[in-house]
Amino acid sequence: MSILQAKNISFQYKKDRMILEDVNFSVNCGERVGLVAKSGYGKSTLAKILAGHLTQTKGTISIDEKAIEKKGFYPVQLIYQHPEKSINPKWKMKRALKENGDIDINLLEILGIKDIWMDRYPNELSGGELQRIAIARSITKDTKFLIADEITAMLDGITQAQIWQALMKIAEENHIGMAIITHNKALAEQICTRIVYLEEINKR
């Protein structure tokens, strides 16, 4: 059973202001840990550090006590609120999906991804449809953890529920641990196995 650990993480964008100070946070495989804090507090910053998109000023990120290799497919995948940020606008969906390996038909089915979307560009899909594609892209045989950063914040209730149901099933089937970043406490209470309030673990 794998564990993703952030130990004594500090981070600042600019010298004069600490965003994170001495933060300890962990996610076990199979867990869905809600990371809750008010807007602008530093949730996305921690998400990016966990997924290797930003480097902490201090501290370590590890899986099973080992530092994560930066080369190759990164086992901690970040899904953003805005899926268009992670998908090349010049690529059709088939190519976007194939970038990380063979397309898994079962995964597409669970996510409700339709065949007719494959020959379309990102701007020819709705936000919810594109988010399903972004999720599918982030799940490979090497994905151990998912960091979901406000991934359904802009979607309607029905689409939100469908996406969370699919994601929970996928995470369970593939033994993936999830950190679910949200400012929505009610959503966190509904889908998470544990909730962490960033204000309580941040020493700044």
Ligand SMILES: Nc1ncnc2c1ncn2[C@@H]1O[C@H](COP(=O)(O)OP(=O)(O)OP(=O)(O)O)[C@@H](O)[C@H]1O
């Ligand atoms: N690239 C950057 N350069 C400088 N400051 C930044 C940068 N990105 C974010 N910040 C600042 O860092 C702080 C934390 O931002 P972050 O995006 O992590 O918050 P958040 O909790 O995810 O907010 P929200 O819920 O509104 O998305 C904010 O004050 C923000 O203005």
